[in-house]
Amino acid sequence: MPEVAKFYGLEVNRSGMACCPFHDDKNPSLKIYDDHFYCFGCATTGDCTGFVAKLFGLRQIDATRKISEDFGLGLFDRNFAAPIKIAPNPKYEMQKWLSEARLTIKEYLTELYKWDREYAPRNPSEQLHPLFVESLQRIDYIEYLQDILTRGSEEDKRDLYENRKSVVRERRYNYS
Ligand SMILES: [Zn+2]
Incomplete structure (x- = not known):
């Protein structure tokens, strides 16, 4: 002053x-x-x-x-304000992944329920449709994942994020 x-x-x-x-x-x-x-x-x-x-x-x-x-401080020079590099925030990354995973799982589960209804065999001799088989095999597990994603403890969610990411990611790209 x-x-x-x-x-x-x-x-x-x-x-x-x-x-x-x-x-x-x-x-x-x-x-x-x-x-x-x-x-x-x-x-x-x-x-x-x-x-x-x-x-x-x-x-x-x-x-x-x-x-x-x-005073020649250069406060308004173009290059003075160096871009602030924001370090990836692991907590944020996980939250982002979780919300995407929730969506993927929800969509997949909707499909599974649909296949379970629509491709159910009409008579005992009918060959089982692969999508019906998939629904039989996966519904329980995917419901379980959804449960973790929506109601799970932080610990369970973190475990899912860190160790079982691929389970969810796989679905995203193999969607049919
Ligand atoms: Zn005065």
Whole structure:
């Protein structure tokens, strides 16, 4: 704050006081602190940006820009703001996978129920349809997976995520 005040023409004395530019000040009544200023005469106060904004009648953002330019801080240079690299969040990854898995399993289960109804043999001599066989073989297990995905404990879900991902993924690509 003292740097900014001096830079824009305030004469700051040894006790950190200056004549206030915001009112008709004969004796220094503006106190400059490290990070803000306060006028004991007119009660104007603010930080560096606020000071410059008031002094030049600028919006905060433009005051920041002005300080950046005047002090060569380069805050608004194109390359200054380095892209923030977001590290993959394992917790988020798992939640994302779980919600996708829930959908896949639900769709698959719907198919299985349908096959169970539609491809059931009409008479004992009929050859079993492969989709009916699949429904017989898988319904219990897929219901069990769905149960974990919807009502399972965190631990069970994590186990599914870490160890049995392929069970669900396999279905996604082999959908028929
Ligand atoms: Zn003042």
